[in-house]
Amino acid sequence: MAEVTPTxxxxxxxxxxxxxxxxxxxSGEHQPGERIVQEELAERYGGSRIPVREALRQLESEGLVRLVANTGAWVQSLTMAQCSEVYQTRERLEPLLLRHSAEHLTDEVIHTLDGLAQKMEASDDIEEFLELDRQFHFATYRAEGTYVLRDLVTRLWNTTQPYRRAYTGLVDQEHMRIFHDDHHMLVSALRDGDMKLAEQIVAIHIRRxxxxxxxxxxxxxxxxxxxE
Amino acid sequence: MAEVTPTxxxxxxxxxxxxxxxxxxxSGEHQPGERIVQEELAERYGGSRIPVREALRQLESEGLVRLVANTGAWVQSLTMAQCSEVYQTRERLEPLLLRHSAEHLTDEVIHTLDGLAQKMEASDDIEEFLELDRQFHFATYRAEGTYVLRDLVTRLWNTTQPYRRAYTGLVDQEHMRIFHDDHHMLVSALRDGDMKLAEQIVAIHIRRxxxxxxxxxxxxxxxxxxxE
DNA sequence: GGTGGACTGATTGCATCCAGTATGGTGCTT
DNA sequence: AAGCACCATACTGGATGCAATCAGTCCACC
Incomplete structure (x- = not known):
């Protein structure tokens, strides 16, 4: 899996x-709402509970885990309203990130994007599809120099990943067609260097x-x- | 100080x-770039280094602290480019948050806002000014039910606080006049229930x-x- | 039969202790 | 005198162990 680590x-x-x-x-190995026991992680990854606890603190801050004092840790689960909120946030931020990335989107990158979009269309495995989708979008986010915004977007993707997975299993042919079309249109806009259009496509894609x-x-x- | 804790x-x-x-x-007690020693914090707040380390992990995830393995912790400092990036992010997110808050902005809240804006205008102390400014804006962000977006905005405010402080000490009368005008215009727009205008004012205010x-x-x- | 309370097992929270690593200073070499 | 290597010190990273807290269960009582 690529581009998973924010910081x-x-x-x-x-x-x-x-x-x-x-x-x-x-990866879906741990489902939202699932209990996380410190000692199990410690044993599994070979260590004591101390580094496990620090890891959980960090993941809590990233929104992937929910900690309750003296009680335990759970994989964070979002309500529909919260998930929607994250998507609305992405609608605003990803076009901005794309704009910052414009100068780094060379012909080579665009060629890669085209390949990913096609491969995704040919894929019939949900996990592979999710992974390719992620790779595709983050390949367009190459803003360099500073990383605050890309980190932020990475986190937003991460917190909503379980629901993207669940949804992908339900989507019908018609919607999938439109989904792929968005990607091809985005590649096309980027190839033409029409960043304003590209930004709009990304926003619409997320909103859709x-x-x-x-x-x-x-x-x-x-x-x-x-x-809370 | 109000509204300091994100999660x-x-x-x-x-x-x-x-x-x-x-x-x-x-509060500026610790400056960006300043070294943070675990044991000092442990002694100061009465505890061992374990909870201090967990706290630092969390603050790192919030962008307030920078950790380097086997070396230590420092108060995060931003380059101008990074700070600017945070502000650009805020330009996109705060209007969205304001929109979500619309239904909660009762007459009473607007009265409070008006009071804060006036009090800020009368203030000549930098710390008080910063605190009032924060209170003012967060008083407009009352989106309830979900908290992801408000947490995000809180974090963005937090990471740029030291630079807001430094800048406030340099700003001249003319810019300060415009700054206050923005606030009054925002209160006015909210009073009229003109959310579209209010969103624009917030965006312009942040951009300015x-x-x-x-x-x-x-x-x-x-x-x-x-x-990085 | 249902409800309330006490007990027990499991798990978390924290402190102490030890090992590993980076930094700063000193002395030696060139 | 300048540069480099080495060493000592201070700090961080992690493991173990103990106290505190919570959840789930059983039993008594209504």
Whole structure:
């Protein structure tokens, strides 16, 4: 999986564990709402509970894990409203990030994008599809120099990953067709260097996905047990 | 100081320390680039280094602290480019947050806003000014139910606080006049229920501050020692 | 039979202790 | 005198162990 880590600066155990748990959550190995026991992670990744706890703190700050004092940790689950909120945030931020990336989108990058878009269209495996989709969009986000915005967007993608997975399993041919069309249109706009259009396409693409997600309340938890 | 905590869910030592250090950074007690020694914090807040380390991990994730493995922790410092990036992000997000808050902006809230705007105009103390400014804007952000977006905005405010402080000390009468006018116009638009205008004012207000900040490169660190 | 309370097992939170690593200073070499 | 290597010190990273807290269960009582 690519582009999963928002902010890792050291190679210590706690960072390693944070990365591993993050991947486990994003890959669907740990489902939203699932309990996380410190000692299990410690044993699994070979260490004591100390680095595990630090990793969980970090993941909590990233919105992937929910900690309750003296009680435990759970994989964060979002209500539909919260998920929608994240998507609305992405609608605003990703066009901005794309704009910052404009100068780095060389012919070579665009060629890669084209390849990814086609490969995605040929894919019939959900996990592969999700991974390609992620690679595609982040390939367009190459803003360099500073990383605040890309980190932010990465986190937003991460927190909504489980619902993207659930939704992808439900989507019909017609919507999938439109989804792929968006990608091809984006590649085309970028090839023409029409950044204004590209930004609009990204915003619409995200919004389209959000609206579709909102049509499937069944993939979200029924009640929202006061998880602030 | 109000509205400082983005995501605190427990009352344990590590959460208490995180809160205290966060406040110390935001209040200017700890300057960007300043070294943070775990043991000093442990002694100061009464505890061992374990909860201190967890607190630092959390603050790192919030962008207030920078950790380097086996070396130490520093108060995060931003380059001008990074600071500008945060402001551009705010330009996109705060109007969205304001829109979500619309239904909660009762007459009473607007009266409070008006009071804050006037009090700010009368203030000649930088710290008081900064605090009032924060209170003013967050009083307009009352979106309830979900908190992702408000947490995000809180974090963005937090990471740029030191530079807002430095800039406030430099600003001249003319710019200050415009700054206050923005606030009064915002109150007026909210009073009229003209949310579209209100959103525009917020965006312009943030952009104006960003542009002014960019005119003062001297408040940012000269070099940017590869702090990713 | 249902409800309330006490107990027990499991798990978290934290402190102490030890090992590993980076930094700064000193002395030696060229 | 300048540069380099080495060493000592201070700090961080992690493991173990103990106290505190929560959840789930069983039993008594209504």
């Amino acid at each position: 890792t600066r050291d190679g210590s155990a706690s960072a390693r564990i944070a990365e591993a748990v993050r991947r486990a959550i994003l 996905t959000r609206v579709n997600l909102e049509r499937h309340p069944e993939i979200f938890p029924d009640t929202d047990p006061d998880q | 605190t869910r427990d009352g344990s030592a590590s959460a208490r320390i995180a809160e205290a250090v966060r406040r110390a950074i935001l 501050t960003r542009v002014n900040l960019e005119r003062h490169p001297e408040i940012f660190p000269d070099t940017d020692p590869d702090q």
